[in-house]
Amino acid sequence: MHPAYSRLLLGLCLCCSVVHAADPLRLxxxxxxxxxxxxxxxxxxxxxxxxxxxxxxxxxxxxxxxxGIRGFYQEETSKEKFLATYLQNDDGFxxxxxxxxxxxxxxxxxxxxxxxxxxxxxxxxKLQLFDWHEDQWHAGAEQATPGFLGEQLIAGSDFQFWHKTxxxxxxxxxxxxxxxxxxxxxxxxxSFLAYPLISQDSVIRGGDQHQIKISLPRFADVDRDAVPxxxxxxxxxxxxxxxxxxxxxxTHYGKGLLADFNNDGLLDKLEVLEETDVDGLKDLKKVxxxxxxxxxxxxxxxxxxxxxxxxxxxxxxxxDDNGIFMPEPFLDLNRxxxxxxxxxxxxxxxWQVAKVATIGRIRIKFLLHLSQQKEDGSFQELNGSPFEFSxxxxxxxxxxxxxxQVTGDIDGNRWTDLMVQKDDHIAxxxxxxxxxxxxxxxxxxxxxAMREPDQVFARDLNNDQRDEIVVVKLGRNHTLLNTWEYxx
Amino acid sequence: xxxxxNITGMTRLIWVVTLVNATMALAxxxxxxxxxxxxxxxxxxxxxxxxxxxxxGRQDIWVVDQHRRAANDRMWAALADTPNQLEELRFDxxxxxxxxxxxxxxxxxxxxxxxxxxxxxxxxxxxxxxxFNQTDQxxxxxxxxxxxxxxxxxxxxxxxxxxxxxxxxxxxxxxxxDISNRRMQLTYPIPQPTADxxxxxxxxxxxxxxxxxxxxxxxxxxEVWQAAAKSLLFPDGLQPMxxxxxxxxxxxxxDLVILAMPSKKLSLFGELSILIYLGDGQGGWETNASQQFxxxxxxxxxxxxxxxxxxxxxxxxxxxxxxIFRADTYRWNEAGYIEPKPVVARWTQPDGDRGFINxxxxxxxxxxxxxxxxxxDGLQVFYRQKGDHPFDKKATRILSSKTSSNSGVSIExxxxxxxxTAIQGxxxxxxxxxxxxxxxGDAEGNLWIWRLERSLNGPWLLEGERQ
Numbered sequence: 007m008h009p010a011y012s013r014l015l016l017g018l019c020l021c022c023s024v025v026h027a028a029d030p031l032r033l034x035x036x037x038x039x040x041x042x043x044x045x046x047x048x049x050x051x052x053x054x055x056x057x058x059x060x061x062x063x064x065x066x067x068x069x070x071x072x073x074g075i076r077g078f079y080q081e082e083t084s085k086e087k088f089l090a091t092y093l094q095n096d097d098g099f100x101x102x103x104x105x106x107x108x109x110x111x112x113x114x115x116x117x118x119x120x121x122x123x124x125x126x127x128x129x130x131x132k133l134q135l136f137d138w139h140e141d142q143w144h145a146g147a148e149q150a151t152p153g154f155l156g157e158q159l160i161a162g163s164d165f166q167f168w169h170k171t172x173x174x175x176x177x178x179x180x181x182x183x184x185x186x187x188x189x190x191x192x193x194x195x196x197s198f199l200a201y202p203l204i205s206q207d208s209v210i211r212g213g214d215q216h217q218i219k220i221s222l223p224r225f226a227d228v229d230r231d232a233v234p235x236x237x238x239x240x241x242x243x244x245x246x247x248x249x250x251x252x253x254x255x256x257t258h259y260g261k262g263l264l265a266d267f268n269n270d271g272l273l274d275k276l277e278v279l280e281e282t283d284v285d286g287l288k289d290l291k292k293v294x295x296x297x298x299x300x301x302x303x304x305x306x307x308x309x310x311x312x313x314x315x316x317x318x319x320x321x322x323x324x325x326d327d328n329g330i331f332m333p334e335p336f337l338d339l340n341r342x343x344x345x346x347x348x349x350x351x352x353x354x355x356x357w358q359v360a361k362v363a364t365i366g367r368i369r370i371k372f373l374l375h376l377s378q379q380k381e382d383g384s385f386q387e388l389n390g391s392p393f394e395f396s397x398x399x400x401x402x403x404x405x406x407x408x409x410x411q412v413t414g415d416i417d418g419n420r421w422t423d424l425m426v427q428k429d430d431h432i433a434x435x436x437x438x439x440x441x442x443x444x445x446x447x448x449x450x451x452x453x454x455a456m457r458e459p460d461q462v463f464a465r466d467l468n469n470d471q472r473d474e475i476v477v478v479k480l481g482r483n484h485t486l487l488n489t490w491e492y493x494x
Numbered sequence: 495x496x497x498x499x500n501i502t503g504m505t506r507l508i509w510v511v512t513l514v515n516a517t518m519a520l521a522x523x524x525x526x527x528x529x530x531x532x533x534x535x536x537x538x539x540x541x542x543x544x545x546x547x548x549x550x551g552r553q554d555i556w557v558v559d560q561h562r563r564a565a566n567d568r569m570w571a572a573l574a575d576t577p578n579q580l581e582e583l584r585f586d587x588x589x590x591x592x593x594x595x596x597x598x599x600x601x602x603x604x605x606x607x608x609x610x611x612x613x614x615x616x617x618x619x620x621x622x623x624x625x626f627n628q629t630d631q632x633x634x635x636x637x638x639x640x641x642x643x644x645x646x647x648x649x650x651x652x653x654x655x656x657x658x659x660x661x662x663x664x665x666x667x668x669x670x671x672d673i674s675n676r677r678m679q680l681t682y683p684i685p686q687p688t689a690d691x692x693x694x695x696x697x698x699x700x701x702x703x704x705x706x707x708x709x710x711x712x713x714x715x716x717e718v719w720q721a722a723a724k725s726l727l728f729p730d731g732l733q734p735m736x737x738x739x740x741x742x743x744x745x746x747x748x749d750l751v752i753l754a755m756p757s758k759k760l761s762l763f764g765e766l767s768i769l770i771y772l773g774d775g776q777g778g779w780e781t782n783a784s785q786q787f788x789x790x791x792x793x794x795x796x797x798x799x800x801x802x803x804x805x806x807x808x809x810x811x812x813x814x815x816x817x818i819f820r821a822d823t824y825r826w827n828e829a830g831y832i833e834p835k836p837v838v839a840r841w842t843q844p845d846g847d848r849g850f851i852n853x854x855x856x857x858x859x860x861x862x863x864x865x866x867x868x869x870x871d872g873l874q875v876f877y878r879q880k881g882d883h884p885f886d887k888k889a890t891r892i893l894s895s896k897t898s899s900n901s902g903v904s905i906e907x908x909x910x911x912x913x914x915t916a917i918q919g920x921x922x923x924x925x926x927x928x929x930x931x932x933x934x935g936d937a938e939g940n941l942w943i944w945r946l947e948r949s950l951n952g953p954w955l956l957e958g959e960r961q
Contacts, residue, residue, distance in 0.1 A: 060705075060730055069829035078785070078831055084727075085705055154650040155671065159701065159708060159723075163673040180678050182650040218648065218680040222673065366761045 030456065031092060031099045033485040035059040037478070038087065042465060043117040045138045049469040050094040052102075053487075054125065056115055060085050060483050087112050089127065091143070094467065099487075103142050111160045116168030118175065126168050126177070126190070131156045133177060135190065149194040153181035165222060171233050173250050180222055185236075187249065202238050202245035202257070223247075226264070228256060229305040230271035237273075239264065246306055258306035265336050268313060268383060269343035272302030276335075278322055284353070290373055291392065293351035295322045299383070313383035319375035319392065320349020337409045339378055339388075339437065340421050347385055348409055349375040351392070367400045374424075376442065389441025396426055414464020416492045418472035425475065427462045432475060432490075450475060450490050529942075531577050533557060533954035538564050540946060540954050544934050547596040548573060552937050555580075555956075556594050569594060571601045574937075585614040606645075611656070624660070641685055641694075648682055652721065666721040667710055670699050683710035683723075694719070700734045707734055707752070711777065724778050726750075729786065732767055733757040736796055743826070744803035747773030751801055752783075753808075755793040766791055768806070768824075770832060787834035790822055797851040800884075806832060807884060809851050809865070817846030819867060821884055841887040844870035852933065855941040857893075857961055866893070866933075873931075873943070875961070893943070893961050936960075 035057030042051040061084050068077045086109055091102035105127075113128035125136040125143055132150050136143040150156065169176045177194075179186040184200040201220060223236035228246040235246045243259040262275040280296040298315045300308040322335045332350060339346040352372030354362075362368040373392035377385040397407055413422040421437040435447045452459065460480045464473035467489060475490040533540050538561035544553040552574035559568065566587045571594045572580045583594065583603050590607030603614040604623070611624040626647055639646045639653070644662060646653035652667035669680035683696030692714040699708045705728050712721040728734060732754040742749040750771040756764055769783040789808060797810040805825040812818045822836035847868035857864045857875050865876040865885050873893045876885040932944040941961045949955045 069831075071827065071829055076827075076829055076831075078829070157651075158668050159670045159699075160672075163671075164675075165673040165678075180673065182680075218669070218682070220678040220680075222676045222678055224676055364762045366764075 029098050030453070030486045030488040033057055033090065033092075033487060035088065035090070035484065036480060037485050038112070039114050040478075041115070041117050042467065043119060043123055044469075045091070045123045046093065046141070048095075051465070051467045051469075052094050053092040053099060054115070054117060055090050055092070056087065056107075056112060057090055057485070058085055058087050085109065089115065093141070105136075105143060113160065113163045113165075113167065116166075118168065118170055120170075128167060130160060133190075147190070147194075149177075149188065149190070152179055152186045152188070152196060155179055155181065166225070169225065169234070169249065171249060173233060176249055180220070182220075185223075199236070199247055202247070202255070226273060227266075227271060228273060229254075232271070237264070244306060256306040258308075262300075263334070264306075265345055266302070267299055267336075267345045267379065268301065269345075270302070272304065273306065274302045274313060275300045275308045276322075281321060290351040290353065291319075293320055293349075293373075294318065295320065295349060297322055297347070297385070314379075314385055316384060318347065318349055318377055318385055319387055320351045320373065322347060322349045332406050333408045335409075337413060337422065339376060341415075344379040344381075346379050347377045349377070350406065351375070352406075362399060367398060369396055369398050371396050372406070376437075388437065390444055391442055393424060393435065393442050393444070395424075396428070398427070411461075411463050414473035414475070415466075415471070416464060416473050416475065418470070418492070425462060425464065427459065430457045432462060432477070434475075452477065453488075455479065455486060456488055527960040529577070529958040529960075531555075531572070531580065531956040531958075533570065533580065533946075533956060534582075535952040535954075537561075537954050542932070542944070542946060542956060544932070547571065547594060547601075550574070553934055554596070558592070569603060571596075584616075586619055588612065588614075588620060609647075624656075626654070639684060641687070646685065648680075652682075653685070655719075663717070663719050665694075665712060665719050667696070667712070668723070670701055670708065683708075685710070685712060698734070698737055700728070705730060722777075725781075726771060726779060727781050728752075728754070729769075729783070731757055732769075735766065735793065736799060738799035738801055740801035741773075741803065742770065742801045742806065742832075743772065745773070745775070747775040748777075749773045749801070750779050751799055751806060753789065753791075753796060753799065762794065763792060765789055766793055766796065768808075770806075785832055787832075790820070790836065790838075795848065798853050800853065808836075809853065811843070811846055811848040811851075812840075817843050817848055817869070819843045819846060819851075823882065823884065837882050839883040839885060843867055854933070855935070855961075856939070857941060934958075 031053075033055055035055075036059075037055055038058055039056040041054050043054065044050060045052040063084075064079055066077060066079055068075050070076075087107040089105040089107060091104070092099040093102045107129065111130040113130065115125060115127045118124040118126065123138040125138070127134045127136065128151070130151065132148050134148050135146040137146055138144075165178075165180065167178050169178065174189055174191055177188040177190055179188065181198075184198055187197045187199060188194045221238055221240050223238045225234040226237045226246075227233065228235040228237065233249070235248050238245045238247075241261065243257065243261075244264060245258070246256045248254045260275075262277045264273040264275055266272065267274045267276070276297060276299050278295045279298055282292060282294045284290060284292055294317045296316075297318050299313040300310070301313045303309045321332070335348045335350075336345045337348060338344070350372055352370065354370065358368055358370065372395050374395045375392045376388045377391070378388055379385055395412070399405075412425050412427075414425065415421065416423045416425070416434055417436055419436070419438055421439070423437055424435045424442070426433045426435070431449045431451045433447055433449050436443045456477055456479045458479075459477045461476075461478040463476055465476055466472060467474045467476075468491075472492055477488045477490070479486045479488075537557075537559045539559060540557050541560045542555055542557050544555055546552060547554040547556070554571065554573045555577065556569060556571040557580070558570075559565070567585055569583045569585070569592065570580045571583060572578070573596070581601055583601055585592075585603045588605045588607070590605045590612070592603060592605050595602050595604050595613075605612040605614070605620070609626045610622055611626070612620045613623045614620050639648070641655065645656045646665070647656060648669075653665040654661050655663040655665060665685060667683050667685060669682040672679045672681070681699055683699060685694040685696055688695050694712040696710040699710075700706075701708060707726045707728050709724045709726075710721065711724075712719045714720075733756070734752050734754045736753040738751050739748050740751075741747065742751065750773070752769045752771070753766045754769060755766050766789045768785075768787055768789050770785040771779040771782075772784050773779055791808065791810045791812065795811050797808070800807040800809070805823055807824070808820075808822045810820055812820050818840055819842075821839040823839075824832050824834070824836045827833040850866070850868045852866035853863050855864060855866065856862060858877050860878075862878040864878050867874050867876065871892050875891050875893050876887075877889045877891075878884055879886050879889060934942045934944060936942060942958045943961060944956060944958045947955055947957060
């Protein structure tokens with residue numbers, strides 16, 4: 007056999023053994039929200055999708071004019087929302103029940119793992135609960151939306167309104183002066199939390215524009231009791247509130263990013279003291295940030311002796327400078343509980359700006375520096391870092407990817423791997439104890455219908471400690487979803 | 495992230511290639527009348543605001559020094575009758591928005607902060623005129639929005655209209671809500687006066703996620719304002735950008751024309767779409783557009799829209815290096831549709847200021863509004879013509895003796911829609927800082943062009959020229 011031919015055969019066999027692709031799932035609408043939960047206890051995540059379907063009906067009219075015919079087209083569009091459930095089995099996904107929601111505003115839905123599985127669907131003026139049994143959603147309690155949101159025109163929402171904590175489940179409803187906190191399991195008993203001063207950074211553009219921005223909380227454990235608190239943050243500081251009605255609050259004034267770096271249950275504070283700047287693309291490797299991490303000594307209290315105080319490669323702090331969004335820099339590379347850090351170095355040159363203005367989209371390259379936190383709290387850059395990442399920017403979506411979106415433990419070695427999305431394939435570069443294994447990069451070739459995918463992310467769908475690659479491609483009034491798994 | 499270029503995200507994209515610096519125009523021709531108001535010598539960077547303070551329908555002025563090193567304890571104000579009697583108002587510095595009011599035949603300095611309206615009186619200092627926090631609907635931290643002589647204060651459901659610190663009326667104008675990135679963003683329709691004093695209207699709000707456009711109007715019945723919101727369906731894949739309301743088909747019902755850009759695949763050379771919504775005769779419109787076709791203009795080069803029973807006219811600049819002014823007229827055809835192929839008038843306006851196309855003034859008093867453009871020769875008026883072409887390159891006059899313009903190609907996604915994603919602040923036309931010009935009408939309907947300049951011997955001069 008010719009050596010080239012045998013290499014090709016070997017490659018083909020390797021390729022077949024490495025990746026297993028399911029048949030693409032066709033969702034008959036465009037996704038407003040996709041969530042995963044194991045509904046029937048078979049250790050496989052099932053898919054619940056809030057979808058929108060557009061129906062266009064046209065009327066056509068012709069007229070005789072100057073010896074010819076002119077046609078005029080008039081169209082009517084209607085958009086209807088529905089909630090579809092897809093159950094995963096050995097052969098992929100099969101369609102389950104569909105809940106029609108019509109044209110009304112739907113804030114979103116949340117899935118809750120309990121017995122039986124619960125679905126909380128927030129239609130604008132009410133919240134509806136559903137329980138899953140016998141492959142169907144069964145309607146349960148309903149509650150009217152409190153406060154002003156029930157009557158407002160909602161343009162979009164991605165607020166985490168549903169929270170399951172050891173103290174019970176909470177439904178949070180933002181209002182103009184504070185949050186309504188409802189307990190669905192206690193007959194929707196309600197309490198109200200006024201927004202802290204820290205969240206009151208309203209912006210008003212007088213005259214023609216009138217917008218008010220209110221900071222909403224994220225959830226993090228502040229006081230080491232394994233129960234998440236509501237954490238409001240802005241440029242001036244942070245304030246934390248317990249969800250339970252014991253009225254404990256903590257406030258901290260000062261800059262910095264809060265995260266639990268050393269996994270001790272208390273939030274630590276990351277500050278960037280200094281950064282280098284560079285002139286051109288050639289100097290990008292020289293970009294560095296002086297990072298200091300102060301340890302949490304109590305709820306929103308920080309000690310003076312830094313956990314880490316060092317220069318790190320890349321720009322670390324997420325910024326929204328000139329409209330390009332940078333993601334938060336934290337990720338746990340090897341699931342050891344200690345947070346690792348990512349730094350980014352990128353710059354657009356004049357021609358790239360001209361190109362994005364001219365054709366509306368552009369593929370940019372940036373350097374991704376990954377640093378692992380060692381036991382003493384200091385950070386060490388991985389071998390093989392920086393990794394040259396490539397990402398497609400759209401003039402309307404000038405946003406770098408979230409790290410969670412482009413990483414995942416595809417091969418199941420506990421180290422997260424990097425996924426780079428290209429037009430007709432996804433390149434996966436594994437990371438292991440020795441660092442970023444660029445030479446072991448492998449590809450998932452996308453079928454023709456899935457090329458130039460709209461979303462790619464990683465998720466362990468069958469509880470085998472290996473993340474599947476999930477690819478979503480939007481079509482005209484439908485969505486294709488495909489998954490690939492390593493080594494099956 | 496360091497981006498040396500000016501590139502901003504969803505909100506707007508500005509790419510400025512400076513081609514030519516300031517140009518000085520030739521001397522003006524024709525009869526003009528001038529007026530000069532002397533401002534104080536000590537001002538570092540004055541800002542002049544025209545506003546009707548005493549409710550007589552004429553534009554009074556007030557002046558603040560906006561320089562960051564300026565003392566923040568002074569303001570100047572004058573009524574339109576006596577523009578030269580600029581009165582100096584002194585007050586203690588206040589951490590909030592300062593503005594004047596004219597009460598009991600005298601000026602008073604007011605401020606608003608955190609739901610409280612303050613006034614300043616000599617000897618007494620700042621004192622609370624009204625505390626709106628006592629009504630629970632008002633959110634602390636919200637500011638005041640001007641509405642003619644009154645102010646509006648945002649609440650959860652709309653606005654309270656305030657006159658002299660008292661609640662005059664309650665306007666129902668609910669905001670559109672967008673919750674993302676751990677922020678709740680409320681976009682309120684901003685009531686603006688219309689030609690009919692008993693009617694308010696806001697700029698439309700686009701809700702791309704729902705494929706809708708929402709209009710807000712209010713009508714006064716006795717002392718009560720009745721507000722209504724109307725929703726129109728908008729095609730997939732388009733995002734509204736500009737709009738105009740007028741009677742397009744001569745049935746006395748107000749029709750609506752919307753210019754829209756592609757919402758996803760956007761390019762510099764992509765053309766805008768025109769959508770026509772005919773009026774239903776009851777103050778609303780057909781829910782769906784009756785016609786939709788491509789215009790000839792790009793998203794970054796748009797301008798005013800005119801509509802009447804003669805058809806639809808779009809004014810804009812084209813070209814990247816040369817600024818070519820275009821007036822496209824779309825007429826009705828025999829089949830009863832707007833003909834998608836326009837009649838085009840075009841000429842090169844050397845160093846044209848692409849952000850400035852003004853059709854608000856009738857300068858030859860023939861009852862029709864003329865066109866103002868700025869370019870190499872300064873400010874030019876083009877008189878409106880009869881026939882197919884509304885304007886002609888030759889029927890022109892240079893108005894301004896001096897106009898400085900920072901000419902350049904400015905590429906900008908701008909929208910006169912309030913959307914939850916694309917926001918662009920517009921210059922308030924009744925404000926003036928130096929190196930710009932303000933266009934202010936007087937009670938007789940004449941156009942005055944005002945400029946702020948520092949004179950050789952010190953004081954700032956506010957110079958107005960009647961056109």
